[in-house]
Amino acid sequence: MEPDAREVITALRVRYAECDPMQVAHHSAYFIWFEAGRADLCRARGIDYTAMERGGLFLPVVEARCRYVAGAHYDEELQLTTCVSQIKRRTVRFGYRLMRGDQLIAEGETYQMLVDANGRPRSFPPELFECFQP
Amino acid sequence: MEPDAREVITALRVRYAECDPMQVAHHSAYFIWFEAGRADLCRARGIDYTAMERGGLFLPVVEARCRYVAGAHYDEELQLTTCVSQIKRRTVRFGYRLMRGDQLIAEGETYQMLVDANGRPRSFPPELFECFQP
């Protein structure tokens, strides 16, 4: 399988409420878009995140970062590429690349840890570990 | 007791992320401010909303409305007055008046229903009914 086949692309349209007085999408909105990308990646790989939470496993973000390269404006269509960059026994790292056509808008990363309902770290069940392979 | 003594005033400062390309606070932000006002009103009346939810009682919004009179700008200080305008067996209505000094910014209302964890309507327990008196 080629690496690209493991990436998932999410189409986004910038909402008015996401834009700020500088006329560009607010930097906090990108993390919400990244999360939409993760949702699409999970769905594409057969991971039902809602069922996972119902089953007592959660994947909170323990680190997040974003580098903003160019502004995104109201009503523009963006393409977000999401991938798993690393999986370990109890953590997973996602990478994000946000484009407007050929123009890079931002790139970012989230580092997430599997925990139970009490917030205690847990190891990925084998089938989940498999689904999250880079 | 005078009616005014039943109102609660919340000081708010307009955040940059709450403002939109028109340079004013986005109309959706007002409902989040109203909720902060309800939180203050509950606290002032000795209602622990977190404990209420933990006990299986929730107060979802079933109707919300707002009338916007003047724009609120970044970094401005606003004063939100929250009151209970009506309590019935299973519903409560809150009123909101948002001011910047003497200037009316907005006024609004939320209508909320007491439900259990399954979303079924419930009657207010007597002590809660008492706390929510207008």
Next chain:
Amino acid sequence: MEPDAREVITALRVRYAECDPMQVAHHSAYFIWFEAGRADLCRARGIDYTAMERGGLFLPVVEARCRYVAGAHYDEELQLTTCVSQIKRRTVRFGYRLMRGDQLIAEGETYQMLVDANGRPRSFPPELFECFQP
């Protein structure tokens, strides 16, 4: 032309960040979705809202209301129908109906006024008035 042909349908997927501790989309998120519906309606009717603002005409919300009928959950797909319910010389009223398949989730309305960059009410230019016909 049939009335339905004047409506625009927007597909939405509920984001995690839009959901609250009650496990449903927060009531403020609906107004952001309604705005996405307006954007789609404008685009479908050939109205370039960004160009309108650049040209010094704005359409702030002066009243908004929503009635919440059923909760919307994380990752669910919703269908939002947006229509113009009324146009007058300087104001326009939009109606919204949010569905999850056959189930009504919410219905709402925004009342908006055409203003210039100084916030003064303006009359719709004839071509814009035409585009906003119900």
Next chain:
Amino acid sequence: MEPDAREVITALRVRYAECDPMQVAHHSAYFIWFEAGRADLCRARGIDYTAMERGGLFLPVVEARCRYVAGAHYDEELQLTTCVSQIKRRTVRFGYRLMRGDQLIAEGETYQMLVDANGRPRSFPPELFECFQP
């Protein structure tokens, strides 16, 4: 002057809309809080950010990161400490430490660049450079 005297503390209360189905504040909310901290730091140092933008100087975020140590829950009071960690000719770096009493909740950083209305990098005017000294 002691280093601590250059820090600014912002009191925050976690809003319901900021919390997600995991019952904690969503990770995107922290960046909005950090921005509120920057606003307080600017005000404390006599910087009028609104006037700065009106004068054609903007300070967009070009990099942001946050490390989440413990969850923040609805209605909790948090203390955010904001400082300038570095100032260069055209960039400034802010550091953030979010506490709930003695408990560290998160720490983060934003890296921001001075630009003009066309997005071109600009050098800090001397008086602004002085105000942003760590």
